[in-house]
Every structure is written in C-alpha cells, then in structure tokens.
C-alpha cells in the first residue's frame with residue numbers, strides 16, 4: 001500500500017466547500033487530535049524532541065478554513081487577514097520552507113473559502129515550491145501529500161457531514177493511518193470532525 005505521509009485536500013459537496021487532513025505516520029503513530037475553539041491541534045503522545053509532530057493542524061476563520069501539516073497553519077491564517085489565499089500560501093510556505101528532518105519532509109497546506117467553489121493547495125519541498133488555485137467540482141476532492149504524490153491527485157468523495165467526511169478519509173487506502181479530520185462549510189459557519 002502506498003505511504004504518502006501527511007495528506008490534505010479540498011473539494012465540493014452539495015455546493016459547499018470542504019477540506020480534509022489525514023495523518024499517516026510510520027514513526028509517530030501515537031497521536032491525538034484535539035479541538036480547541038476554532039482550532040485543532042495534533043498532540044504527539046510519546047517523549048520526543050522532534051519539533052514537527054505536534055502542531056496546529058486546522059484554523060477556522062470567519063471566511064476561510066486553513067489546514068496544514070505544521071506550525072505554518074497559524075501564520076497562513078494570520079496572513080489571510082491582509083492577503084489573498086494565493087499570496088498567503090506563497091509567502092508563508094516560502095518563509096517556513098521544508099522541514100529540516102532526515103526526510104526533508106515537505107510542508108503542505110490547504111485553504112477553502114466560505115461560499116466559494118474554489119480552493120488552494122500549496123507545497124514546499126527541497127526541490128519545489130508551488131501554490132495552485134483549484135476550481136472545485138461537485139463530489140470530487142483534490143489532494144496533495146508529503147511523500148509519493150506527484151503534485152495534485154483527485155478522488156471521489158461524497159458524504160453528508162463532517163463526521164462522515166472524516167470517517168471516509170480515514171478509510172482511504174493509504175498505509176499507516178492514524179487519524180483524519182473533516183472540515184465542511186455549514187449554513188452558519190464550519191463543521192469539524194475527527195476520526196476515530
């Protein structure tokens with residue numbers, strides 16, 4: 001089974017944008033996701049000095065939802081107060097750059113906007129930095145990942161709420177699943193769910 005490390009995506013269902021995150025991990029499988037107000041944190045449960053395994057993974061703003069695999073989540077959210085999603089991703093991913101670990105693990109990020117059939121994905125690795133605005137299509141998701149995904153891939157996803165999205169994402173066939181998070185635009189804001 002393919003190992004993609006951390007993966008995140010954006011999509012559209014029932015005319016509303018959604019985003020998801022799936023944490024796959026070979027080295028640090030003992031992790032939890034914790035909702036605190038309008039943010040979700042990944043908390044590693046074992047003793048380590050690795051600085052990359054506990055981090056804010058989701059931040060919700062009134063009009064945007066930001067998802068990423070590291071500390072950049074909060075900086076992207078902050079940049080969105082002044083800049084477009086495209087500029088926010090370019091500036092923050094360029095500033096943070098890839099992780100200085102044994103794998104030069106890329107930093108990845110996604111943004112969706114309330115009421116818009118548009119999403120943004122970004123990636124910074126050792127060899128490349130890219131940001132793409134994506135026209136979302138009903139029933140489809142577009143995702144990227146830290147390892148073994150070339151750019152952006154598509155998959156079919158249909159669900160009726162954030163819980164079901166998180167469950168379906170966790171069932172996708174990629175190796176070493178730990179947890180999944182669903183973020184869905186609702187009538188009055190964002191819905192969040194974590195699986196398991």
Ligand SMILES: NC(=O)c1ncn([C@@H]2O[C@H](COP(=O)(O)O)[C@@H](O)[C@H]2O)c1NC=O
Nearest residue numbers: 005006025026027028052053069101105146
């Ligand atoms: N964000 C994360 O959840 C995360 N988990 C692991 N990493 C980094 O990636 C390295 C490889 O981890 P793994 O073997 O679990 O794929 C880890 O040593 C760590 O530096 C992460 N950094 C980026 O994805």
